[in-house]
Structures are given as structure tokens and as C-alpha cells.
Amino acid sequence: MPALSLGAVSAWSAVGAYRDAFEARLRDTARALALAADREIGTHMAAITALAASSALDGDNPQIAAFEREARRAAAGLGTSLILLDATSLRQLINTALPVGAPAGAVSAADFGRVARTGEPLVTDLVIGAVARHAVVGVAVPVERDGVIRFVLAARLALPRLSGLLEAQASPGRAFNVMVDGRGHVVARSREPERFVGSPAPAWFMQGTAGRSSGFLRGPALEGQEVVLGFARLGSAPGWTVGTVEAWDSYTAAWRRPLQLLAIGGGLIIGLGAALAIWLSRRLLRPVTGLVRDAQAFAADSGEALALPTAEASRVAEFEALRLGIATANAALRARAVAKRQDDERRMLLVREVDHRAKNALAVALSVVRLTPNDVAPEHFAASVEGRVAAMARAHSLLAQDAWSGADLRTLAEEELAPHAGRIQFAGASTHLPPEAVQPMAMLLHELATNAVKHGALSSPEGQVALSWEVGDGDGGLRLSWAERGGPAVAGPPVTRRFGTRLIAQLADRQLHGRSNFDWRAEGLHFALSLPPLPATRRPDGSVRCMPAPKATCIPAPAPDRTGPVHPAGPPLRVLVVEDEVLLSLEVEAALRELGYEVVGPARDLAEALRLAVNETDLYAAILDVNLGGRERSFPVADLLQTRDVPYIFVTGYGSASALAGREAGSAAVLRKPYARQALADALGAVARNP
Template sequence: MRTHLVALVAAALLPALAVGAIAVGAAVDASRQAFEDRLAGTAAALASAVDTEIAASVLALSTLATAHSLVDDEGDLAVFHAQAKRTAAMLGARIFLVAPDAGVAFNTEEGFGTPSQPVQPQTAAMVRRVLESGRPAVGDLIRSRRTGEAVAPVLVPVRKGSEVAYALGSVVEAARVSRLLGEQPFRGGGYASLIDGAGKIVARSDFQDRHAGQQVRDWVTDGAKAGPAGILRGRNLSGVEIATAYRRLSAAPGWIVTVAEPRSAFLDGLRRPLAALGLGGLAALAIAMLAAARIGRRVLRPVQSLTARAEAVAASGGNAPPMAPDEPASVREFARLQQAVERAEAALRERAAAVAAGEARLRAVVDTAVDAIVVIDERGTIRSFNRSAEGIFGHAAEEAIGRNVSMLMGAGDAGRHDAYLAAYLRTGERRIIGIGREVEGRRKDGSPVPLDLSIAEWRDGEGRRFFTGTMRDISARKADEARRSLLVGEVNHRAKNALAVVQSVLRLTPADEPRAYAAAVGARVAALARAHSLLAESGWSGADLRAVAERELAPYAAPKGSPNAPPRGPVVSLDGPPLPLAPSAVQPFAMVLHELATNAAKHGALSVPGGRVEVRWRAGRRTGDDGMLRLRWAESGGPPLRGAPARRSFGSRMIEATIRGQLGGAVERHWEAGGLVVEIAVPFLRAAGRGAGLPDDAEAIPSAA
């Protein structure tokens, strides 16, 4: 028996130790994954910060490149030099204007008119590329001639009409980026680096002066070609084995941000707990073996006594003498114990069968209930958890039973529940028991869930007190209430806005001729009504720009197959990708398109047969117009134009006020001989809403209205 006990202990402990070893391996893997995830997360955050720094320079330069003092024929470079100096002060870096021959027209760090040296050869190549492609560019690391500092040039094109006349540039200072990287805390000798497209270190979180301009190891540049982000391993320039997370920049093609830490920092943290775990497992096995041996000796005493008595009976032929007084009394106790166990087993079997039948009936009722039913004891420990509760909270019954009920509560109630329960048990003062109310629960994944809760109190046959909570998930009801409230608020806001627009139209439309006044007001109110119809059809969530344009321009195009249509009626064509507009932008765009169409129908291409209007729009990253929605209205085939009109009409003023005032955009008109051309630029976030991301350029889908 002693051998069997030792074997039993070994059989029980060895699998447990094996499972522990597997768990340790999994924990090591999880720790390594967490280590790499932390590096990757830091690299992603720093890459986003550097992208923002470079994108800010590109955006500031792109905005400055549209200044009238630079692009207009009558522009004044001295005035533009002053504007550039103000922008350079905001950027914290100099701004320079480069001519096509790579000569510097001016530099904000010098007075206007001061002669400047040509740009460096690397920058000259960038200038040619920007002039040819018409797109911004970010160059690799160079040394400034004036200061000797490590910088990276940033250039954007300056357009005059359809040609690129200059390249407007600035620099991203390596020291500034190094300070940005250094703001991130690192552990165990870790550091972050910014590497340009040529594989040179632009900036580093520590020892910037020592490392700036150095070529990184080939395994870093080669490994970074595998994808936009990843984990690499190798030796750094100092020969230290490191784990490196890299992340490519979107604002500077070919550039990457790396975050590295020595692998020893990860391994050193594991050696001590692994050694302690191994020694502890061996010690536990040894102690268990000793305990099994001692317990075996204690159990064997009554067994040996019973064996001796049986041998005596067998040897005497059933006439064994009475037990000697000094014999162990455990023999008699073992016999009585066996009889008592048999009687108790029969009684318990009957009682257990009755209890099991009752519990089965109760469990069937509880588990088939639609509502969640949770039973807790006086300590707040969960004792029962039905299937509906599993569905609502995401915990299996085995996970929930035995834990405190506060695990199912929102953050506000979880910390106070035990105190509330103790106060009720002490004073009997009820706050929620017997009274239903709405509360916030917490699912297994941490997400909140609104509940309708009622609690009942009861006692079992032994007088122990329990509480049963019945809960119903009211998420759908809450969502419906929120949607109704949002819809009511949106409709109220839009109604007020519509009334304000109508009031403005009534006040500002020229009223010299009553009949013309009524027609103009009616047409503008009808345009506003069409925009609101689109919003109503989408549940006030916005509308696609194409749908808005089609509704506003449909009255001016001859319908196909119409017997009353002229042989060559005017043609209206739309060309642009799908572009959802925010609810606040639908009405302004509808009114602008209405005014343009009304003007074309009176004086332009839509007033004569064979006239043509083309409406094109675009918004995307690859076009070089990051952050802007651009719409172009071009008329042709109409009455010839002789230049701009002598005075601005109400429609022109309304378009200006709408685009600039409501959408924060810009309008340009060109009275070309073939017809009027209107170009509109609106910030994408004002047009599509704050929640919209700027899309890549989608293929335009042309159609004819």
C-alpha cells in the first residue's frame, strides 16, 4: 500500500508538473509576444507622431503655395516673403523658394533680395522631380551648408495656372525629431531611430550627434522591405543583440521608424522566475513523496491488524480466541465503520435522488427562462448562473460561480456593492431589494450592458440568506431611444437651419420685379427642399455628392426619349467617385449647384441647344490634394463670354458666402471664351464630417444626367 500511495502521488504530481511546464512555456511565449507587441506599439505611435510632423510641414507649404502674392501674375514676392516668414515661425524651420534652375529665389532666414547659393545637388534632383511630377516630395538626410545640422528637405510644387513654376521648400530638422523620439520612455537600454530611404539614421532618441548620418545594418533595411511593419532581430552598430520593431512612414516613402531593445532585457527578466519555478516543483515533488510515505504507515496499522485477525481466524479454523485487550481497537472500528458507511450510503442515495429530481426541475425552469437569473449569498458570492446570464454577460456558469457578483457590475457599482450589502445586512434598510430599476452591467470583454434589474431575498431550510437577481438586457430599447433622440435633435437643427436659409433668401434676393422675385425665391426654396428630401431618405445621415448633383441639375437636362425635347438639348455630365457628404454639407452644396445651374440656364451653356456642363470632383491621397475636396464646374457651347461681368450677382455672392462661410472653402471663377469655369475647394473634413477618413483616389464613375 505504501508503494501504491507513492505511485499515486507521483501519478498525480507529474502530469501537474508537466502541465505547469507547458504553462510556463506558454507564459514565456506570451511574455515574448507582449514584449514584441510593446515594441510594435511604440514604433506605431512614434511613426504616427513623425508622420504628423512631416505632414504638418507639407500641409503648411501646400497652403502657402496657393498664396495670391505668389501665384497671381501681379503677385509680389516681397509680400510673399513676409507671409513665408510668418509660416516659418509657426513651423519652427526656414522656408525657401527654388526656381526651376535650382537657384534659391529667397530664404526666410535672409532678407528679401539677399543673394543665395543654389541648393545642394540632392535637393536639386528633388526640385526637378517636384517640377516634373507636380507632387510634394521628402528628401533623404543632408547637412545644412549654413549650420552643418542634419536636415531632410521637404518640397511642394507652386502652380501658376496649369504649370509648375517653383518649388517651395522647408526642412525637417533631425534634432527636432530626435527630441520627439526622446520623449518616449524606454527600458533596459532601448532606443528609437528614424531612418531615411537611403538607410541612414536621421534622428535617434539618444546620442543624436554620434549616430546621425550613420548607415544602419543591412538586416534592418532588407527586413523592412517585407511589409509596412514587423519585428526584426540582429546586432546593432554597437554589436548588441537586439529585437527591433519597425514601422514605415506614410508621409515620407522609404522612411521607417524603429524601436529597439536588447534581447537580454527580456531574457534577464525570465531567468529568476523560471529557476524559482523549477526548484519549487522539485521541492513540491519531494515533500509529496515524504508525506505519502508517512500517511502510508498510518493507514497500514489498522489494515495490518485486520490482516493478523483474519490470519488467526484462518489458522484456527474459525475458532480464533477473543481479541486480546492490548490488540488495536481499530479492527472493531473498521467493521463498524463499514456497516455504518453502508447504511449511510443507502440513506444518502435515497435523499440525493430526491434532491436531484427537485434540482433538475428547478434547473429546467431557471435555464429556460428568458431573463438572466443569478443567485448570490450574503457575501455576494455567485451560487447560481443560468443560461440567459451566460448569454448576456459572456461568462460560462463555471467561470462565474464562486466569484463575487461585482464582476457583473459597471465600474460605478462594482466598488460599492459589498458596502451596500453589508449595510443592508446590518440595518435592514432597502435600496434596491424588492424594487426594480435600470442598472449598468459589465460583460466578460469589459463592454457595458444596460439591464432592467429586480432582486428578491429568500432563505433555505437551514436559515441561510440568499438573493436572486432577475435581469433583462435592454440594449435594443436603449439604442432605439438614443436613435429617436438623435433623430429628433437632427430634424430640429435642420429645420432651424432651413428656416434661417429661407429667411436669408427672402431678405437678400433682389425684389425689383415681384414676378422675378417670386420665381427666384421659389426656385431656391425648391432646391433647399430637394436637399432636405435627400436627407430625410437617408435618415438624416447625409447624402452622396452625386445624388445631390443629379437632383439639382436634372431640371436643366432634356430627358431621353421625350417627344418635346429639342434635337440637341443641353447636356449635363457628372464625373467623380462616390463621396458621402455630412448632413451639414448637403444643403450648402445643393444651394451652390442650384445657383450655378440657374445662372447657366439664364446666361450660360444651359440656355442654348447643344450647350454642355461638366461637373467633376475628386478627393484623395494620390492626387496630391490631401485634405481637400475639389469640384470643377465647366461650361461649353453656350453664348461667348467677353470677360467677367461688371458687377457681382446675388447668386455669385451667395456661392461665395456658402463655400467660404459655411464650408470654410475657396471659390475661383474663370470667364473663358468657351464658357464659365468655376473651381471650388473645400476641406474634406468639413464636407464629409469629422468621422470620415480621407479615401485613396477611387476610379471616377462618369454619368450623364
């Protein structure tokens, strides 16, 4: 009787556990399918959102024909059709499902009118397409210009693609997956989609899912058999639900077996007497066996792979003391092994990050040498290069002092302008610059001072400079002013902009994302710089986060024994450049133009790069810096270019095989900073040889 009672309790617990596990599996599968469907819908939504930013729709006279060409290219890349509607009348202006020039029909206001009214993206419920003449689902976004919604851009979401997504995750047997829209119609089904898509879902399903994000239900399926299902809501399409369905008898089979085992076990109680003696003897021997096993594992294992103690607690005091001693020693060794592994990982990550930053700095220094005008006396050329490299070195020293978390603007200014102490007055509160702004700000101040020494206030003994800055109360942006006085009289702006002036403008406008203004007054140059709000920075906590990396090879840099274009004669081939460092982007531009290419960009961040990759036509190739600003990766741009069959070249400062996360297979080449110009020419030449 005690054995039967224990068996009944165990079986009841097992039944509950089996049922909970079965239901949890269905719910988890439904959540995973919902996330996959959200990604599929999000891909279409992201594509048309990027297309909605096209400049062809700007202004009072949008270029519909030009936009139609962009839309048809985008539709071909997505494998679907796109529609552009007037936001006021909801009249179709473009429908890529129709031939070019064919008149577009009207679209029901109930479909996309809400986008024009609310300005919010929309995923429609199941409708019958006016052109396709079968059940379709659309995604739509507003096209807003100057605060006014001018158009609505929509894309068709292929239902067979959704059904295929569900089918790929369907379990074998009679299980299937289903997707239902907000009005209760079947949108996709992993089993017999051609039969059930468009059918209304059962009433018990709609009632059970109402107001719930996920759960478990039971009821008859559309075929009539009794089923159970786990469901989850989609985040991208309000009201849409994904369900994972299993037959009722499969569900009951999961917990019927323990009950059957209980009945069989009752008949075996008759052998309890004999089994009890065996059990008692094993109970005495089990602690000893476990201790022997633990001692052997303790002696054999070392490092991270130490085995956990397996011996059970014993009522024999000596056995229990020995077990606890082995367990304590095992735990101590495991803790040391884990600490050593973590310390090794931190050290390796730090080495890789230092390698990346050092090579990036070398690449910038190399660009300084290449870009500094060389049509001057050698001593002037050397002084210019030395000054710019020294400015970079001082900026790096300040960053290193504070663990690369940024630097104070006053400290940076005093360090960079120390040779002119006493002739430059500083005014401004303590302002912390993020690490990505320190080097360009140091270079900018150095160039301003160099210009003042050569041509401005610092070229005469009486000249003075007032450097001031403030952080705006309203927008939090930084405003910096450089005002010269007492120098030679200024007749006006220079006829030609020197390299230093161009570099100041590039650093201010492109790398610092600000707005610069040169005011050539009679008493001297007045330079103003306005920066957007500075991003918040965090001091390091001891951990270093690096990108995972590929098995990539670098293109060798042979001796520069040939120059000129590497492509056939004809119109210049267009190359997209994505690079966040101003000096590096200027150097790449100069190299490409020397090779006879036309430069598109350069783009400094992911958003700008994606916009150029979508909107620019006839791209021959692209040069993509992997790490953009230390926070973004250019991989989405590479994916987009791959859909357009545009070859791309990765550029990275990481020396190990972990920066590209296995993405090097799709690239035409991988260049590691600093690289020779000939290496760039060879990479583009490889593109020409492998179209």
C-alpha cells in the same frame, strides 16, 4: 512526475507567450511612432502644398517678392524655414532662413532635382544644410502651372523636433527609440541625439530591415551593448525606418522567470498529497459557488450592465442544467439591453439631425426674407417671399419622401413648375440629384419661372418654355437648358441685374459648382447651366451619423437697437466668411457690409477656405460654418487661423452641445442658426473688445 510534466509544458508555453508579447509590444510601438512621424512630416507637406497654390506664382511673370512675404509668414507659422528654387536651374530664389534681400545660394541638384524631374513630392535623406551648416532633412513639392513645373518649394524639418517626438514615447530605463533615413543615417534618437544623429546605422540593422515593412531584430547597438528592436517603415518618407530598442537582458528577463518558477515548483511536489485533497474538495464546491454568484448577479443587475456567467462547467447534471439556464437567461437579457441601447442611440441621433436640418432650413428661410428686395409694394414683397419659401418646402418634401437620399430632376421640375403646366415642355432622361443639389436646383427653377412670369415668355398667353437636360457621355456632367419663346420681344440684357437674376447666378455658380450663361435673345431668355459630374449617393441604412459636440453657449440676440460698424473708424476690417449655403452667405455678406466690414470669400468648401486662410493677409476675424456640404468640417481652417492669431466665430445648426467636439474653447463665439444680425454684430464686437 505528472505535475512536473504539466509544469514544463506550461512554462514552455508561458516563455513563448512572454516572448511574443514582448516582441509585439516593440513592433506596435514602432508602428505608432512611424504614424506620429508621418503626421509630423505630413503637416509640413500639407503647409507647403497649400503655399504652392499661391496666385503670386501664377502667369509668366510670377511675383517673387509677394510670394516671399507669404512664405515668410508661413515659415513663421510652421517654425521652420522655406526655400523656393527655380525648377530648371535649381537656383535658390527665396530662402527664409536668410535676411530679406540677402542673396540665396545654390542647392545641390541631388536634393531637389528629382522633384523637378518627376513632379512628385519628396522627403530628403539627411544632408548638411547650405545655410544652417548642420544636419537637416527637407520636404519639397513641385509648383506646377499650366502643366509645367516652374518651381520647387521646400521646407526644413527640424531634427530636434523629431528627436523630441521619439523621446516623448520612450520607455523608462535603458530603452530608446531611433529613426533612420533611406541611406542608413540616424536622423533622430530619443537618447543622446546630439551624439548619434548623422551616424551610420549598424550593418545588421540595414540588412534586417531591407525589403520589410516591419519586424523584430537583434544585434549590437552603436554604444556596443546587445539589444533587440521592433521596427516599422514610414509611409511619407520612402526608405525611412523607426525602431524601438530594448536591452537584451531586459528581453531575456521577461521569459527567464517562468523557468525559475518551474524549478521552484519541482521542489514543492513533495506537498502534492496534502494539496490534492484540498483541490478535490474545492473542485466539488466551485460549481455551487459559481452558480450562487451568477444567481445573485442575475437578480441584482439590470439593463446593459448584466454580468457574464462565471460558473465553470460541472460534471453534475443538475448543476450543469442550472448553469446553462442562468447563462441563457443572462444572454437574452443582455441582447435586449444592447438592442434597447442601440435603438435609443439611433433615436437621439435622428432627433439631433432633424433639429440640425430644421434650423438650417429656418436660417435659409430667414435669409430669403432678409435678402428679398423690400422697396416694392407689401403684397409684391409677400408674394416673392412666399414663392421662395414654398419652393424650399417642396424641395424638402421631395427629400423627405426618399429618406433624404436625393430626388429625380424631372419630378423636382414638375413639382416646382406645376402652376405653369401645359406651357412648359420637359425633355430629359431620369436623372438623380444628390440631396445637397435638390434645394438650390428647386430655388433656381423657381426664380427662372418667376422671372418668366414677370418679364418673359410666361407673361403673355402665347409664351412657351422648353426645359431640357442631359448627362454628358464623356465627363458625366449635367447640362440643363431653359429656352423661352413667344413672349415680349427682348431688346437685350437688362441694364441692372435684379435680385432674382443674381440669385440664379449665385445658386448655379457657387452652390451647384457649375457654370451659368444668360443669353438674352430677341425671342426670349435662353439660360444654360453646366454642372460637374454628380456625386454618387447612397440610400440610408437606418443609421444616422452626427458630429460629436461641445459644451458651447450661444451669444444672446438682444433687440436690434444699434446699427453701424462695431469697430473703430478707419480702413474696413477684413472678415473671412466660410458658408456652403448661398442664401446664407449672401445674407452674411450683406450684414457685414452694413456693419462696415470688408468680406473675404465667401468660401463654400474646405479647400477654398484653407486657400483663403493661407493667402489672405490682414484678416480681422473669420465666420466659420461648422458643417460644409454635410461631408466636411471647418476645423482645419480654425486650426490654421489659430496659428496666425486670427479670431474666429463658429456657426452651427445643431442645437445640442455636440457639434463642435470640444473646439469651442478656441473660438471667439458660437452662433446657432437661425441667429439675428445683432448677434453677429455682438460677436464681432466681442472680438474688438478682446484682441
